[in-house]
Each structure stands twice: as C-alpha cells, then as structure tokens.
Amino acid sequence: MTERVLALQPLTAEQRAQLEQTGAEIVTAADWENQAPITAIFGWDHEVGPAALMAPNNQVKWIQTVSAGIDYLPLDWIKAHNVQVTNASGVYSPSIAESTIGYLLYFIRGFNEAVKNQAGHFWQQPERNDLGLLASQKVVIYGTGSIGQAIAKLLNGFGNQPYGVNRSGHPVDGFKDTVSLADDHTLLKDADAVINAMPATSATVHYFDDAFFKQLDGLNVFINVGRGKSVDQQALMNALLYQNVLHAALDVFEEEPLDKNSRLWDYPNVLITPHQTGFAKENTKPVLDIFKKNLTSWVADGSLPVNLTDVALGY
Structure with missing residues (x-):
C-alpha cells in the first residue's frame, strides 16, 4: 500500500517532488478528505490535524512534527491508538x-x-x-x-x-x-x-x-x-x-x-518576545532533512530512525 502523507506544513513544488521520490504520496490540506486513507501527517494544524487523525477512514500511524515540543498534540488519543511521533528536536x-x-x-x-x-x-x-x-x-x-x-x-x-x-x-x-x-x-x-x-x-x-x-x-x-x-x-x-x-x-x-x-x-x-527564539531561515532545510530520512525509512521498512519520541513522557 502506498503511504499517503498529509502535509500540513507548506511545501514548495520542488520540496514535494523530493519527498515523493521516496515512493510516498503527498496530499495537501485542501484535498485530503476526497482521496484514499491518510497514513501519516507532516506538520500540524489545530483544526485539520485532529480531524484527519481521527477520521474513521484514515489509518494514521505516524506524525512528523516541525517543532521540538509535542505537547500541543492530542497525546492521550495518539498513545491509545499507537501512533508514533517524531519531532524536530535539535533543529531550533x-x-x-x-x-x-x-x-x-x-x-x-x-x-x-x-x-x-x-x-x-x-x-x-x-x-x-x-x-x-x-x-x-x-x-x-x-x-x-x-x-x-x-x-x-x-x-x-x-x-x-x-x-x-x-x-x-x-x-x-x-x-x-x-x-x-x-x-x-x-x-x-x-x-x-x-x-x-x-x-x-x-x-x-x-x-x-x-x-x-x-x-x-x-x-x-x-x-x-x-x-x-x-x-x-x-x-x-x-x-x-x-x-x-x-x-x-x-x-x-x-x-x-x-x-x-x-x-x-x-x-x-x-x-x-513573541515565541520567536526558534526562528531562523536556516531551519527549513534540516526540518525537511529529518522528515525525508524518516519518510524514506518508513516507506522501506516502517522504521523511524530520527527523533522518535516517547509519547508517554511527552518528548
């Protein structure tokens, strides 16, 4: 089955093409409801994220955040449904x-x-x-x-x-x-x-x-x-x-x-300061690098080698 990733983080056409070289399909927030089940999520949106994660027809098994913290995710639900979470720890x-x-x-x-x-x-x-x-x-x-x-x-x-x-x-x-x-x-x-x-x-x-x-x-x-x-x-x-x-x-x-x-x-x-200390234009590439490494491995054998969190601990 083709892994279908809902990208809630903006991607350029070039970035999307690079990610799809792994064999996964990248789906945007605009059209995820009209297609086959989602199996992973990249980034997060407080409205679309929970809706996609908990939709009965979806099969989300992995979330890659673009942040180091994961406390804003519905962690109790994620833990109960054995969803794995990788983060961007170290980037910021x-x-x-x-x-x-x-x-x-x-x-x-x-x-x-x-x-x-x-x-x-x-x-x-x-x-x-x-x-x-x-x-x-x-x-x-x-x-x-x-x-x-x-x-x-x-x-x-x-x-x-x-x-x-x-x-x-x-x-x-x-x-x-x-x-x-x-x-x-x-x-x-x-x-x-x-x-x-x-x-x-x-x-x-x-x-x-x-x-x-x-x-x-x-x-x-x-x-x-x-x-x-x-x-x-x-x-x-x-x-x-x-x-x-x-x-x-x-x-x-x-x-x-x-x-x-x-x-x-x-x-x-x-x-x-308005929650800005992590901001730097240099952060975009390493976040995508983490995601691509994990996505490549996920498509190949289901493993997530970079920044796998312990959902029970919250980090």
Missing part, C-alpha cells in the same frame, strides 16, 4: 541558544537601561560595578537536552561553565555540574541567572511557582525559552514585584498570544 537549538545569550547580555551588560534612557534622550552611565561579565555569572539551566546543551556550548565560549538540572542528575558535557530536579535547591542560593529549557510534561507544569521563586534572593535574570506552562505567571510577577527576581526575559507564556491586558507588558524589568 542553535537559534534558541543565541537568543538566550542575547537575553543574558541585554541585562548583564546594561542594555536594558540604555534602551530606556535612549527613549528619554537621557545620558546616564551606569556605575562601573553595576555591570558584570558573562564569564563570571553562575548560570543554572533547567533541561540539559538539545536546547540546554546548545546554550551551555555558547556559554562555554564566553568562559562560563553553567550548572544543569535534569530529572536524574546525570552528567552532561558542557556543564560544570548537574543535579536532579529534587536537588535543584542546592544551586539556587547564589545563582545569578536561571534558564528554563525543559520540555512540557506533567512534571514541569508550574514547576516555577511561588515556592520556587521564594527560594531566590535577588536573582539577576530569569529566562524562559522552554514551555510557557512551566512558569506560573502570577508567581513570577510576584517575584519580580518583591525582587526575588530582578529581571526576566520571556519568549513563551501560559496562554499565547499574551493577553493585551496582561500586566507583564508594563513591567520595566521584563523583556517579552
């Missing part, structure tokens, strides 16, 4: 890592104050001792997977050896030391920056809550480039108000887009 790590370094430098080197002063045409030099070097900061990264490792690699280039937090505390290259989630408190007392790069799982929802932030005493920078639901936004706002956290850079939020009436927009010590 370099761009997210570069953005994270930008966030750190923005606050550590005082660019945040310079931007505010420029808006008022106000020349005001900071005190020399108010600025630091990235090399001397104690940085704690939650999540030591592809994104965390990419951040650590760039920090190493600045002469900084960050600390890592993961589920078990297993060692990871690029980190000075790693601890388990259960022991993360041992790193926080004198931390200068905390970066969330954890995936979205049941264990990470609101991990950064009131109790977490109350452990901090004037943390210079809190950064979230992981998942929005990992952070209790009200708890973070309280921490910023009471100076448990002095500055925050946020790319992801509990609800997106961030509500126009959210008070976070007006916090002078917060930098908000």
